[in-house]
């Protein structure tokens with residue numbers, strides 16, 4: 001698209017807005033991009049793009065993976081523009097491009113790494129035309145915003161440009177079905193000990209062959225629709241992955257990946273399956289970008305998971321763990337609940353599951369509680385569960401329906417009183433589950449919990465003292 005008068009007016013206005021925001025000390029907002037798109041709706045199409053654009057999308061894990069990819073590239077000496085401190089929708093991408101452009105809009109850097117919201121792809125992908133795009137997975141997410149997975153798959157099929165090279169999850173048949181005509185690479189994790197063809201989750205979004213509708217035959221189901229399957233009727237099957245985790249060594253904290261026949265050991269930041277998928281998808285993307293696997297492995301030694309996603313602290317031999325569990329996202333919460341069940345020792349769990357914006361401004365849809373595996377929390381090693389927030393009665397009901405004995409459950413409408421309901425007797429760890437936008441609250445409750453664990457008084461008494 002040509003740059004017209006309207007584009008330049010939008011660009012200069014956005015640059016002015018960015019300057020004012022900088023002067024008043026506000027960083028990382030998508031306001032300049034919002035103005036640019038209000039004034040010139042096809043702004044992204046007219047804005048010159050950097051020579052190479054790499055995108056990271058998918059339902060779960062995209063922020064963690066984007067951060068990893070950016071950290072490895074920085075470590076390897078690449079200079080690039082990214083939307084790490086902004087948002088992953090069109091206005092955030094526009095803001096990043098504006099901030100990294102010359103007066104007339106020419107890009108200052110040749111490389112861009114963007115985390116891209118899958119729901120916003122119609123407003124981004126046709127304009128930005130990424131050279132390389134990673135899709136981590138496609139799951140059901142907030143119903144209000146994302147409807148259902150087929151809807152998201154449809155959007156991606158329609159708006160991913162033909163020229164984009166894709167890096168896809170071979171263990172996710174929805175993700176692996178994207179753009180069969182494009183150049184595609186796949187990643188996957190080999191079948192692990194104990195994995196069977198039985199699904200242990202409430203939600204399994206693929207049951208029949210997408211080609212012919214016959215019941216699929218599963219080699220194994222890892223969780224939900226993640227696994228490997230084939231169709232006995234038409235021969236349809238999960239693709240072969242070029243990047244395969246062949247061995248996981250939890251003691252050594254390493255994983256071995258077969259990268260197109262070449263075996264390479266990589267450090268594991270965390271041994272949960274989700275984090276192995278995150279690391280693996282970053283490795284596949286970086287390898288397709290052109291880095292050698294040795295270089296990626298060496299850079300990954302220096303990484304840590306962003307502390308806004310997962311954070312462990314220790315007080316008097318007991319762990320306090322902040323664990324992100326995206327509100328309205330049944331899969332992310334089910335994964336978190338299973339992680340908690342599998343964590344060693346006796347665990348107490350504090351649940352902040354209300355969606356921050358819904359709790360403040362509208363009526364929350366709670367149907368997703370019934371797609372979420374609260375049943376994982378029904379375990380002898382989880383003696384206490386505290387539900388806090390406006391929807392505490394609904395969460396309490398769901399916990400009871402999962403068969404959890406009522407004496408294990410406490411609940412309160414007041415988020416800040418959650419830690420007061422905690423008893424430190426007989427527990428080795430406290431998990432605090434929170435939504436992306438409630439990290440501040442989670443940190444406060446974490447401090448109260450630490451005070452309770454270190455002193456004899458309840459957290460409430462500590463706070464009042």
Ligand SMILES: [Zn+2]
Pocket residue numbers: 209210211212213214231232233234235236
């Ligand atoms: Zn079939």
